Amino acid sequence: MLEESIGKAFQEMADQEQPHSRISIQQALRDGRTRLRRRRLMRAVGTPALAAAAVLAIVLPSGSLPAGSHSDRPQSVVPSVTATARHFSPLAVYASFGWLPAKEPVVPSMRKDYAELNVWGQMEATSETYNDRAWELTAFAVGRCSRLGNHIDCGFGKSHSCDYDAYIQARAPAVNGRQAYWVYDQGTKNYPGMRCLAWEYRPGGWAYLSNAGEINPSKHLTVRIASNVRFGGRQPSFEFAAQIRKLPGKWQVVLPTFFIQWHGPLLAGNYTITDGKTTLSIGINFSSPKHNKCLGAKPVCRVINGYYVTLIKYLPQTRGGQDHYAIWAADADDAFVMIGEVTRKHIGLLYTVFSHMKMLGGVPANWTTKPIS
Amino acid sequence: MTDSRDAEFADFVASREASLRRLANLLCQDWHRADDVVQAAITKLYVHWPRARAADSIDAYVRAIVVREFLEERRSSWIRRVTLTGQLPDRPAASTDPETALDMQAAIAALPPRQRATLVLRFYCDLPVERAAQVLGCTPGTVKSQTAKALTSLRIALGPDADAARVGTAPCGSPAVTRRGGHGEEGLGHA
Numbered sequence: 001m002l003e004e005s006i007g008k009a010f011q012e013m014a015d016q017e018q019p020h021s022r023i024s025i026q027q028a029l030r031d032g033r034t035r036l037r038r039r040r041l042m043r044a045v046g047t048p049a050l051a052a053a054a055v056l057a058i059v060l061p062s063g064s065l066p067a068g069s070h071s072d073r074p075q076s077v078v079p080s081v082t083a084t085a086r087h088f089s090p091l092a093v094y095a096s097f098g099w100l101p102a103k104e105p106v107v108p109s110m111r112k113d114y115a116e117l118n119v120w121g122q123m124e125a126t127s128e129t130y131n132d133r134a135w136e137l138t139a140f141a142v143g144r145c146s147r148l149g150n151h152i153d154c155g156f157g158k159s160h161s162c163d164y165d166a167y168i169q170a171r172a173p174a175v176n177g178r179q180a181y182w183v184y185d186q187g188t189k190n191y192p193g194m195r196c197l198a199w200e201y202r203p204g205g206w207a208y209l210s211n212a213g214e215i216n217p218s219k220h221l222t223v224r225i226a227s228n229v230r231f232g233g234r235q236p237s238f239e240f241a242a243q244i245r246k247l248p249g250k251w252q253v254v255l256p257t258f259f260i261q262w263h264g265p266l267l268a269g270n271y272t273i274t275d276g277k278t279t280l281s282i283g284i285n286f287s288s289p290k291h292n293k294c295l296g297a298k299p300v301c302r303v304i305n306g307y308y309v310t311l312i313k314y315l316p317q318t319r320g321g322q323d324h325y326a327i328w329a330a331d332a333d334d335a336f337v338m339i340g341e342v343t344r345k346h347i348g349l350l351y352t353v354f355s356h357m358k359m360l361g362g363v364p365a366n367w368t369t370k371p372i373s
Numbered sequence: 374m375t376d377s378r379d380a381e382f383a384d385f386v387a388s389r390e391a392s393l394r395r396l397a398n399l400l401c402q403d404w405h406r407a408d409d410v411v412q413a414a415i416t417k418l419y420v421h422w423p424r425a426r427a428a429d430s431i432d433a434y435v436r437a438i439v440v441r442e443f444l445e446e447r448r449s450s451w452i453r454r455v456t457l458t459g460q461l462p463d464r465p466a467a468s469t470d471p472e473t474a475l476d477m478q479a480a481i482a483a484l485p486p487r488q489r490a491t492l493v494l495r496f497y498c499d500l501p502v503e504r505a506a507q508v509l510g511c512t513p514g515t516v517k518s519q520t521a522k523a524l525t526s527l528r529i530a531l532g533p534d535a536d537a538a539r540v541g542t543a544p545c546g547s548p549a550v551t552r553r554g555g556h557g558e559e560g561l562g563h564a
Contacts, residue, residue, distance in 0.1 A: 003495075003496055007496040
C-alpha cells in the first residue's frame with residue numbers, strides 16, 4: 001500500500017546519519033529570556049499605548065511619525081500607486097490593522113511581521129504576537145469573490161485559513177454598518193472548522209479575519225479588530241533597498257513581501273518581478289549579513305559592477321524535476337541581495353538583471369518607492 | 374527559579390534534539406533549514422515552558438511547535454529557503470535503496486509543505502486524523518483532504534508502482550527510535 005511505502009520512506013530518511021547540529025540551547029535560552037522580558041515590559045508599561053504605537057508604525061501617513069523614529073524621512077505615501085478596491089497595487093498597502101489587542105502588538109523588526117499583496121487581489125497581513133497567535137487579514141478585491149447561498153467562493157489563494165470554500169454559518173454583528181458573517185473553512189459541514197469573520201468592506205469586496213492560533217477566537221474581539229481594519233486611503237507604500245535601472249523589457253513588480261520596521265518604512269524584503277514571460281524573485285536582507293567576497297571559483301563566482309556575484313543551486317525541492325538557480329551578492333553595508341530562481345538556461349538573465357541593479361544600502365533615507373526605473 | 378527552569382529546559386532539549394531534528398528534516402527536506410526550524414521552535418518552547426510542562430505530553434507540545442514553525446517559515450522570507458554553499462551542490466546523495474525509494478523521497482519532497490506535513494504526522498508520527506488536525510490547527514476534514522491530495526500527487530508522480538507494498542512505519546517525537554503507543558496519544562496545548 002502506498003501509505004506503508006510512505007512510512008517506509010520516512011523511516012529511511014529519518015535513519016540517515018545526521019550532519020553536525022547547528023542548534024544552540026544557550027542561544028534558545030538567551031532569545032527566550034529576551035522575549036519574556038519584552039512581554040513583561042509590554043505588560044508593565046501600559047500596553048494600550050504601546051500597542052497603538054506599534055500599529056501606528058503601519059498606518060500613519062506622511063509626517064506623522066513620532067520623534068526619534070528609525071527614519072527621519074516621512075513615510076512615503078505615493079498617490080500614483082494607491083490601490084483601489086477593484087485593483088490592488090503591488091507597490092502600496094491596501095489594508096492594514098487599525099487596532100490589535102493590547103497584548104498582541106505588532107512587534108517591530110521581527111521577521112514574521114509581514115504582509116503580502118498580490119495583483120490578483122488578495123492581501124494578507126499577519127501580526128506576530130507574543131503568544132504566537134497571529135491575526136490574519138485577507139482582503140479580496142471587488143469582484144474576486146462570489147456568494148452563492150451560504151457558500152462564498154473567492155476562487156484562488158490558499159494562504160489564509162478561510163479564504164476558499166468558506167461556508168456561512170451565522171450572521172455576525174455588523175462591521176462598520178456592513179453585514180458580516182461567521183464562516184468556516186472547508187469541511188465545515190461535518191466538522192467544526194476554523195471560525196473566520198467575513199464581511200463586505202465594499203459592495204462585492206470581501207474581507208476575512210481569523211486567528212491562526214485559535215480555531216474559535218473571541219467573537220467580540222474578532223469583530224472589534226475587523227471594525228478597525230483600514231482599507232485604501234492614505235496607506236504607506238513599500239520601500240525598496242535596490243533599484244533596477246534601464247533593464248530592457250517591460251518589467252514590473254508583482255508580489256512584494258514587506259517587513260515592518262519600527263517607526264520606519266515598510267521595507268520590501270522580497271518581491272517578484274516579471275516581464276510577462278519570465279518571473280524572478282528578488283530578496284534583500286539586512287539581518288543576516290554576508291560578506292562581499294567570492295565563494296568558489298569561476299563559473300560559480302564572477303564580478304559585476306564591483307560586486308562578487310555567486311551562483312547557487314536551489315534546494316532539492318525542484319519544480320518539475322529541474323534544478324533551479326539563483327545568484328547573490330553583498331555590499332559593504334552587509335545588505336545582500338538574491339535573485340532567482342530560474343532553470344539553467346535562464347541563468348544569464350540573473351546576471352543581466354543584477355548588472356542593471358543599483359543597491360541602495362542599509363540607510364532607509366536612500367531607499368526608493370520605485371524599484372524599477 | 375529561573376535557574377531550575379533553564380536547567381530543566383536544557384535537559385529536555387538536549388535529550389530530544391536528535392528526534393526533533395529528524396522530524397524537522399522530514400518536513401523541510403533540508404538539514405540546514407531543519408536546524409533553523411528547531412532552533413526557533415525550542416526558543417518558543419522556552420517562552421512557553423510552564424505551559425508545556427503542564428501539557429499531557431511535552432513531546433506532543435514541542436512537535437506541534439516544530440510543525441507550525443515549519444509551516445510559518447515557509448510563508449516568510451524567500452531568501453532563507455536557499456542553501457548557500459561555496460560551490461554548486463550536487464543532488465542529494467543516493468542511498469542504497471532501490472530506485473523506487475528515491476522516487477518516493479523525491480515525490481514527497483516535491484509536495485506542498487502543508488501536504489508533506491500532513492503525511493509526516495500521519496505516516497511518520499503515526500497520529501490519527503484528529504491529533505494531526507490539532508497539530509496543524511485545522512479540522513479533521515482538512516487533514517483528510519490534504520492527505521488525499523498528497524496521496525493522489527504521489528500516485529501520479531510514482532506511476533503504476535505507487536502502491537507496491539513496503540512494510541513499516543516510523544516513530545516520531547520521542548528521544549528513542551522506538552514505536553510509540555500509537556493512537557492513544559497525548560493532548561496538546563497551543564503551540
